[in-house]
Amino acid sequence: MAQSLKGRSFLTLGDFTAGDIRLLLTTANEYKRMKYAGTPHRIHEGKNIALLFEKTSTRTRCAFTVAANDLGIAPEYLGKDDIQLGKKETVEDTAKVLGRMFDGIEFRGFAHKTVEDLAKHAGVPVWNGLTDKFHPTQILADFMTIEEHLGRLHGVKLVFVGDGRNNMANSLLLGSAIMGLDFRILAPRELFPEEGLVHHAHELAHQNHGRITITDNFEEALRGADVIYTDVWVSMGEEDKFAERINQLRHFQVNRDMLNLTGNPEVKFMHCLPAFHDALTTTGQHIRDDFGLESMEVTDGVFRSPNSIVFDQAENRMHTIKAVIALTL
Ligand code: CP
């Protein structure tokens, strides 16, 4: 059963029940239809929200901005050098000040504790736009996209390949356990998620008739997969780890051979983006020059193939974030 989400913060998927997440997905679908039909939905006219970014962003920043404008809300972007947060003023004091002026606060940054402290002291809803530990709004977009393509979520065989202990793996793990997916992480053992989180996910999956598998066995993870999901091998804030991660994950690249291992020619490919699928970016060029790789976590062929639904995912960031803002304000 979903309850009203008014006044609630969204720091991890664990803040919501399966019913709440279903309500958010249904609402996102309604907003997508309204957007396509050109039906105005300025239900929060006159409100203001703050968008705090310690790390860079394309999708999350734009999704919050467009969603806010569509709902009649004024968004204010505050980058890492724009405010005193953490440098001249504590998170607690900043939260209290922003909470007096804004109706809601989005935060993207490093320590997960920062977003927790903001939520504790702001007195208005706080939304996690990514921390080192979790990226929950991304998972709503991913689930919406999976349902659009497969027509269901429960029981879907979703495999996350790569850095199995990063914010995306952690969030997919929690979200899948709550929504009852057959979720698998395929990673080298040294990149398995924290035991405490895995234990919690097993309990949730049990309650929700889902399944969780953490493995370094390709056959076990990939057999019969409906979706293969990957993410960058080096997350924001870990830029000194390229050599180590390439060494650990070289054999975990999503390529045509990996897709074939699923035995499912229709298997979908997903990625939260940005993706290193070619050497056309400055970082991509460095990787090619230093490590001899044309691509990292996914080949250009798979990224551009009909199996790939990555740009549907990116668009759905906006519709799902709109649902989060609309229901929690
Ligand atoms: N997927 C995602 O969060 O993208 P950005 O880093 O561009 O916001």
Ligand code: NVA
């Ligand atoms: N794991 C990635 C996700 C980017 C959306 C990072 O934190 O950089």
